[in-house]
Amino acid sequence: MLEISNFVADDRLAKDIAAGRKLKRPAQDPQRLAEQIVHRTRAGAGVDFDVFEALLGENDLVEINYLERGLLAARTVCRINVPAPVGDGSEWGTGFLIGPRLLLTNNHVIGSVEEAMTATVEFGYELDGEGRLKRSTRFRLTPQDGFVTSDRNALDYTIVALAPMSEDGDVALADLGFLRLDPRTGKTELGQYATIIQHPDARTKRISLRENKIVKYGDRVDPTRDNFLWYSSDTAPGSSGAPVFTDAWQVICLHHAGVPDRRMVQGQEHWVLADGTTAPAALARRLPADKVHWLANEGVRISKLIADLERQSKLDGFVRSPLIADLIADATGVAAFAGTVPAQSIIGPPLIAAPAIATIAAVAAEAAVLEAARRPTRRSHPAAFFDGRRGYEADFLPTPIPLPILGAAALRHGAPAKVTGAADDVLRYMHFSVVLNGAQDRKLAFYTAVNIDGTRWTNLDRGDDAWFYDGRIPEELQNGDELYGNEPVRRKNYFDRGHLVRRLDPVWGGIREAKLANDDTFHWTNCSPQYWGFNQGADLWQGLENFLLYNTDEEDVRASIFSGPMFRSDDELHRGIRIPQFYWKVIAVADKAGKLFTSGYIVSQQDYALDIPFEQLPVGPNSTKPGQNFQVPVTKIEADTGVVFPDVVRQADVYTGPTVGRRLRTVADVQHPRR
Numbered sequence: 001m002l003e004i005s006n007f008v009a010d011d012r013l014a015k016d017i018a019a020g021r022k023l024k025r026p027a028q029d030p031q032r033l034a035e036q037i038v039h040r041t042r043a044g045a046g047v048d049f050d051v052f053e054a055l056l057g058e059n060d061l062v063e064i065n066y067l068e069r070g071l072l073a074a075r076t077v078c079r080i081n082v083p084a085p086v087g088d089g090s091e092w093g094t095g096f097l098i099g100p101r102l103l104l105t106n107n108h109v110i111g112s113v114e115e116a117m118t119a120t121v122e123f124g125y126e127l128d129g130e131g132r133l134k135r136s137t138r139f140r141l142t143p144q145d146g147f148v149t150s151d152r153n154a155l156d157y158t159i160v161a162l163a164p165m166s167e168d169g170d171v172a173l174a175d176l177g178f179l180r181l182d183p184r185t186g187k188t189e190l191g192q193y194a195t196i197i198q199h200p201d202a203r204t205k206r207i208s209l210r211e212n213k214i215v216k217y218g219d220r221v222d223p224t225r226d227n228f229l230w231y232s233s234d235t236a237p238g239s240s241g242a243p244v245f246t247d248a249w250q251v252i253c254l255h256h257a258g259v260p261d262r263r264m265v266q267g268q269e270h271w272v273l274a275d276g277t278t279a280p281a282a283l284a285r286r287l288p289a290d291k292v293h294w295l296a297n298e299g300v301r302i303s304k305l306i307a308d309l310e311r312q313s314k315l316d317g318f319v320r321s322p323l324i325a326d327l328i329a330d331a332t333g334v335a336a337f338a339g340t341v342p343a344q345s346i347i348g349p350p351l352i353a354a355p356a357i358a359t360i361a362a363v364a365a366e367a368a369v370l371e372a373a374r375r376p377t378r379r380s381h382p383a384a385f386f387d388g389r390r391g392y393e394a395d396f397l398p399t400p401i402p403l404p405i406l407g408a409a410a411l412r413h414g415a416p417a418k419v420t421g422a423a424d425d426v427l428r429y430m431h432f433s434v435v436l437n438g439a440q441d442r443k444l445a446f447y448t449a450v451n452i453d454g455t456r457w458t459n460l461d462r463g464d465d466a467w468f469y470d471g472r473i474p475e476e477l478q479n480g481d482e483l484y485g486n487e488p489v490r491r492k493n494y495f496d497r498g499h500l501v502r503r504l505d506p507v508w509g510g511i512r513e514a515k516l517a518n519d520d521t522f523h524w525t526n527c528s529p530q531y532w533g534f535n536q537g538a539d540l541w542q543g544l545e546n547f548l549l550y551n552t553d554e555e556d557v558r559a560s561i562f563s564g565p566m567f568r569s570d571d572e573l574h575r576g577i578r579i580p581q582f583y584w585k586v587i588a589v590a591d592k593a594g595k596l597f598t599s600g601y602i603v604s605q606q607d608y609a610l611d612i613p614f615e616q617l618p619v620g621p622n623s624t625k626p627g628q629n630f631q632v633p634v635t636k637i638e639a640d641t642g643v644v645f646p647d648v649v650r651q652a653d654v655y656t657g658p659t660v661g662r663r664l665r666t667v668a669d670v671q672h673p674r675r
Contacts, residue, residue, distance in 0.1 A: 069346060074126075074205060077198070079121070080109055093108075093199075096178075096242070098181050100323065101163075103159070106254065107152045117515045118511060120141075121139050140163045141162055142161045147319065155304065179346060181306055194246070195245040196244050226301075230296040256298065257298045309324075310332060385471065386429070391426065391428025391431075392431075406446060408642060414438060414442050429517070429520035441573065442578060443478060445528065448501045449562050450563075504518075566602070568580075585601045586598060597652055599631060600632050601632065
């Protein structure tokens, strides 16, 4: 992912660099020298006689803490993967943290909210002291929490928010620290050294330390080029978005492009190649990077980047974000990030704690404080978060299927929880709906209903399994980690957090729509306690779900699926909640002629089945093995749950086995208004 600068160097500079001649530093302006000393002091790097000589170009020595501070800075740098269109592989780049939950990279690495939603970032992809690959950590991007970009033909930057916890839930983003952006000029000068931390060619983290000097500092003649710095350094495709540092580990620019050696040949732009020959620019652009003779690399000056960010924030239509507002306030000196020292360049915990003598009580107290700081707060989405959600659509199939209604047998186990803003007490999410049992010993869904569009289905990464309370219902009516276990320290519990609407079922449509549907499934209202053997792998419940979902995807059909726990009076109490012994599903699909087919299934948490075969339409027996077929008449599900389906569902039932259960024929059996 090596971008190419469109800037044509002035002939003298180009010839000096191409010839390998040493660039002379200009006479040091005492005012600029004083500014650099102030910058180093604010950055926490310190100033002594060696540093003074280094700034004058007479001494290349640095303090040994240069290495330790470099490791601190390196923790903030990640590699970025953005899936390319189908068949085009993936694109890679580099990025780095610039504030609490904020990442900086190039626009040509992540150019839109849609790309951010599919991208993954990976920290710690590097070798340890023995040459072994460390355990890396992946985070999801959350552009809905903050996103600003500048076109690649302008300043070529993107700032985007990240999730506060890693995908596996083991690492807090705050533990990695960040690099503060300083908009003041004077941090470096022509001939001084630059350092780049990067992921070239998507490889392990590398650092460019040797023979790296600033060769061009802005352009006071051409204002359009004053936004950039040139520096001699080794980079490669995938380095785009890397931070470029001074010896004080202050970020001076965002790496974004290589500058090729250009020549005009008979009025046409040619590039000089590594072997000394030239080629037309149009051809040279398509050559591998190592075939081109590069004059330098180019980065976006941080001072110009911050100025552009501040300018964009004042435009009409700018999407406001507290994270972005805090970044602007910190960078412009209005207010520092909470808990940080103003102007400090590297923010984060030390690599190794300072030695200390302390009592056991003091150590325990400090550990308790750290644990409390790390522990995520109760995640909740306010009612307004769900504005615009249409939920399950009754007319999704050629034959409309309204939501089921709750009969007397269902209401024996509790009344529906009242939903703020919904007179019918239906919780509407992206492509699915939930009706929740509000009884204190249940707090589980009566049923869920989801639409699946196999023609528009996509497979998104699972993410970090962050479950949220739904603000439309009181939190005390939703089962959270108090039922399933202590999530922050990931203690294994007997029950999994089982999705009733499977995570992948509603994930279809445009990327924003699909991601929103994916995230909506991680609400406690859609969660149900399922034995680990029942929920995971190729076991009963997941086998049935795979049977239903993948057939709709492979056959590009539409389907509506209804699911829920079966409430029984003999369900055992666990942590104050009655645990369902059985779960049920009813699927409705239409063939190419528009004919409706339905099928019902009941699965026990006490039995297991493997190797469930797929069929052309996901209806009918899900297994031919004796004792492993879960198909039952829809009427049995009605009889056992009290959840009553419309007549069209019963009439389309493909079940042909023996009669089981009581058939509910009319709404006279129902004592709850239609939803």
